[in-house]
Amino acid sequence: MMGTHHAVSGAAAWLAVTSTAPWALGLHPMSTRDQLVGAVLAAGAAILPDADHHNGTIAHSGGVVTKVAARTVEAASGGHRHGLHSLLAIIGFYLGATYLGTWWATVPVLGYIPAGSTLLWLALIGFTLKVLKLSKGGVIKLWVTAALATLPVLYFFPDLFEILPTVVVVGVITHLVGDFLTVGGLPLLWPWIPKPPKGLDYVPIVRSIWQQNGYVALPILGKTGSMREMALFAVLSLYTLVALADTIARAVGAPLPIPGIGA
Numbered sequence: 001m002m003g004t005h006h007a008v009s010g011a012a013a014w015l016a017v018t019s020t021a022p023w024a025l026g027l028h029p030m031s032t033r034d035q036l037v038g039a040v041l042a043a044g045a046a047i048l049p050d051a052d053h054h055n056g057t058i059a060h061s062g063g064v065v066t067k068v069a070a071r072t073v074e075a076a077s078g079g080h081r082h083g084l085h086s087l088l089a090i091i092g093f094y095l096g097a098t099y100l101g102t103w104w105a106t107v108p109v110l111g112y113i114p115a116g117s118t119l120l121w122l123a124l125i126g127f128t129l130k131v132l133k134l135s136k137g138g139v140i141k142l143w144v145t146a147a148l149a150t151l152p153v154l155y156f157f158p159d160l161f162e163i164l165p166t167v168v169v170v171g172v173i174t175h176l177v178g179d180f181l182t183v184g185g186l187p188l189l190w191p192w193i194p195k196p197p198k199g200l201d202y203v204p205i206v207r208s209i210w211q212q213n214g215y216v217a218l219p220i221l222g223k224t225g226s227m228r229e230m231a232l233f234a235v236l237s238l239y240t241l242v243a244l245a246d247t248i249a250r251a252v253g254a255p256l257p258i259p260g261i262g263a
């Protein structure tokens with residue numbers, strides 16, 4: 001699945017999970033503020049597994065630094081769509097985000113701050129700006145914009161940092177679901193990638209679900225970037241826009257009259 005599509009699906013999933021409106025699932029209800037801000041962060045979190053791609057959005061988001069970082073992650077995780085695209089990765093990303101939340105440090109000018117959460121917040125905002133092409137211009141402008149969106153949180157709403165581990169988990173799971181729906185599939189049980197038994201790998205439907213290389217998929221979207229993926233992207237974009245608008249409308253006591261769902 002393409003980066004932009006991952007990002008929009010991440011925001012859509014976040015709104016569906018954290019809202020209790022009729023159009024949502026309400027699995028993990030949050031305040032209006034956390035729903036709206038989290039949606040922006042979840043878009044960036046939904047491209048995190050592709051940090052293992054040397055030519056992906058994350059690799060291109062910070063010049064040489066992120067290029068080298070992505071190459072390193074790619075090599076360390078066994079390649080693109082290996083370790084970072086597994087069930088273990090969901091746990092790893094969650095533990096990583098939680099651990100970052102415990103790291104405080106004295107930073108020149110800023111003082112003693114939650115350095116790990118600040119960095120993670122900065123990174124997710126930067127990835128959202130980059131993947132949704134919201135920041136025109138170079139890398140410096142991108143990260144200055146991300147920093148300007150991070151500093152007010154650090155000084156005025158530091159409790160917002162508490163949503164970061166949940167944002168990361170929702171983003172990463174949404175990413176994996178997206179890739180699972182394309183023909184490439186995923187090594188879900190990585191580092192154990194069991195291959196289908198002989199004979200079974202020739203049965204047409206089975207071989208596209210449990211592939212010869214051991215990857216699993218439910219390839220209803222076809223190849224990455226297919227027309228079906230574009231159609232899903234259009235639906236998710238509309239869902240996200242309506243959900244954002246209705247979340248704001250509900251906060252001021254005037255829910256949108258959505259056809260088929262009502263107010």
Ligand SMILES: [Zn+2]
Binds near residue numbers: 049081175179
């Ligand atoms: Zn991916």
